[in-house]
Amino acid sequence: MTERIPLPDLSTQKDYAGTAFSPIYTTTVTVNGGAASHGRVSGRARSSDGALDIDLRIPGELGGEGRATNPEQLFAAGFAACFHGALSLVARQEEFDPADISVDATVAFGRDPDDGGYLLRVDLVVNWPGVDPEIAPALLEQADALCPYARMAWRGTPTTITLAP
DSSP states (O other): OOOOOOOOSOOSSOOOOOSSOOOSOOOOEEEEOSOOTTSSOOEEEEETTSSOEEEEOOOGGGTSOOSSBOHHHHHHHHHHHHHHHHHHHHHHHTTOOOTTOEEEEEEEEEEOTTTSOEEEEEEEEEEOTTOOTTTHHHHHHHHHHHOHHHHHHHHOOOOOOOOOO
């Protein structure tokens, strides 16, 4: 018999009645170095705790040398991981085994037809063998409402930009 994994102290319920954003976890990643005059990132990304320390390069498809990760891949990994976590939480709460769930995130970098600037488009594909197709849409909707990346995509994210002193 397998011991049940305890649920984290996060839920899909409305268990927070605060009036302001309440951070649970904060991290900082610094990107520097590389040749940035072309408007695309290259260089190195390091997290404040040292767990993330990677080279960044322009993809070959955009004229770069490739051979390292890029912001779109990092965003796709973050989005897929976040949605996977949210869906796994929803599945456990509904007494389904989330072990076979996988999430593919495809991120497209392209031009905004409104102003010629740049946009990202995200397509998520959930692979969940054996889930009842009648039940799955409601579970995906719950995960969409819970996942911070999904919420960011359809609601926007408050952002501040300041120059360091």
